[in-house]
Amino acid sequence: MPKRRQPSDSSRRNFLKGAGLVGAAAAVTTPVVANAVPAASPQRMKAALPGPQQIAAETLAPSKDPVNQTSSGGDYMTDVINSLGIDYMAINCASSYRGLHEAVINHANNKPEIITCVHEDIAVHMAQGYAKIEGKPMAMACHGVVGLQHATMAMYNAWCDRVPVLVFGGNIMEADKRAPGAEWLHAGVDIGQIVREFTKWDDQPASLTHFGESTVRAYKIATTPPMGPVFIALDAELQENPIPDPEGLRIPKYAPVVPPQGDSGAIAEAAKMLVEAQNPIIICDRVARTPAGMANLVALAEALQCGVIDNAGRMNFPSRHPLNQSFRRVLIGQADVILAIEMNDLWGTLTHFSDRIVRRSRPGTKPGAKLITLGVRDLYLKSNYQDFGRWQDIDLDIAGDGEASLPALTEAVRRLTDDGKKSAFDARGKKFAAAHLAMIEQSKTDATIGWDASPITTARMCAEVYAQIKDEDWSVVGTTIRLSWPHRLWDFKKPYQWNGVSGGAGIGYNLPASLGAALANKKHGRFTVAFGGDGDFMFNPGALWTAAHHKIPILYIVQNNRAYHQEYMYLVAMAARHGRGVDKMDIGTTLKDPNIDYATVARGMGAYGEGPITDPKDLGPALTRAIAAVKAGQPAVVDVVTDPR
């Protein structure tokens, strides 16, 4: 049943404690005539005689123009947001939602806690990183026009990454209520249209009741797999003005959607195919959405003793598990049955593609291999942005949440596994375990190449960091493009030790999203570490001020290769293709002359800074000092001048 207002429930109903206007006339107790200034003599008069308007103003009773109120729609909005258990609201302050902003501070005593951001892109990216660690959304608020335009890149990343974020944008719907100037520039008929192609849902409520129901609906939609960002437009009049009908308002009741399991018949068929396969393989991307996800996947892999290739969109599978075969992609071409769970780029994972003059592709799978998919990603797609990838033929397509469906699938596999099968599975598992150990040893050997070189190799950088944090309760929440050393060298085994990447490959994600994740880790006492590229850093360096201001501890390693390196490589390839000027491709792709001093930038933002570190011998001591700062509650940046990759 919906919750009706309980007058005695002051904590949830402060917005109802008084509604109404207090007119200016009520504050005026002295008759206007009594305050009139005596007329000066004509000889001493220096000002012009009063005109008719001034005479009227001074002699007539004041109009009933209200100047105070004892309730506001923003109070109710705040109560709705808090009813959803939202802990933080990342904002860049803006007049179009000043009613809500003030209410959060004064009506709800800064709950949800406001996280002050210096750019809307930072605010949404923080929410994205936070949600992937904490398992629930953060709110974000901005100007509905100019702020939302800033926020779009981060919202697209969250959309592609299937991460829930509750975005609010201020607007003034009624034209006659807009002041001259900026309020017209910051208003729109349909402000949500700019983000509609990469949000799951949006609305522009026209009443407070409408706001309550739409906000709860938006939260529910955002957190139902496949998850994604949602947007609510906030009308300024609704936020700022008194509540017209307090007794008629209620907080809508929120009940989370239980994620759907795959059809039982389809699950049984998938189990049969997997058990009867000679070389089954599991590939996955965004399976784990709760701490149970990794355990569920481990249980299935162990039941089958089959390899798992993890595309690492989430913390799906322990890096040192013997069945982790993520660095042995050749297995895809050997498999006779492939189970793909919550895959993002399925076709890309199963295909060899050639980035040449004539772009060709060929299947990376064995002829006749059967493909089973399990997931919800394709249950909600939009048409403009092509993040759904190329069509992939599938033999058995199961619509069901991967994490929720895994226990049933595992149980079905176990039921079909007789002693003979189990023996064969165990033998298979031993081969995978041996290959996994060989991979680790090879990774360590490869890491020794250029060990003492300057610029520092990325392998050494990662090894030095791990040496100092391995005994902490660590969580890696950011990485540079294609930096694989942590997953090759480190022991990832806890659900929060990894939270995936940007989703949309939109640069500017890494620093703020890592800080959002660090904010989530803070209350759990975890040690947060992230690697980020120098190019990414420069999109949102202001995020460090937010980290310093809100005392968010994080060890942030800038992998400083002084370039937008992926683009540098692409440009070399273009020049080589055209047979000209391969030695000039640093133009427009590099960040040098002058070199950027990231440690100084960090200190300027109030964070701790070390670097630039160019000699590998200096890296360990610098990390020690930075880690001490992090343990003291500071964000710390270590600028490591590295080899490209």
Next chain:
Amino acid sequence: MNKVKSIARIVLAAAVFGVSGSAVVMAQDAPAGDAANGKRIYLADGCFTCHGRSGQGGAYNGPAPILAHTALPFDGFAGQVRNPVNDMPAFSDAVLSDKDVADIYAFVESLPGPRSAKDIPILNNN
């Protein structure tokens, strides 16, 4: 140096480029190269962007193989430069002369290869 067009050699190069640089391939004669000039070209012409300054390898669209102390025969190396497999760009003689290729080969061959990880304590943390 003659351009290498042998399919067999290209396949050999592809096989070796697709695995660790520690793979052992029969040594073949290589033209004398100037390693110092090879280093200059390796850094100036973008080889390092995928393969690393130390030849550790890296990533382009896919893994870029280790080149340090390469055991590739020169013909295989040159074949991969001129007619590469996978997504590596082809460097024609318009941008890399045969001498340039030989110098680069001399440079990557001179780079120290892997050493024993057991000698580095922090690589043996777990």
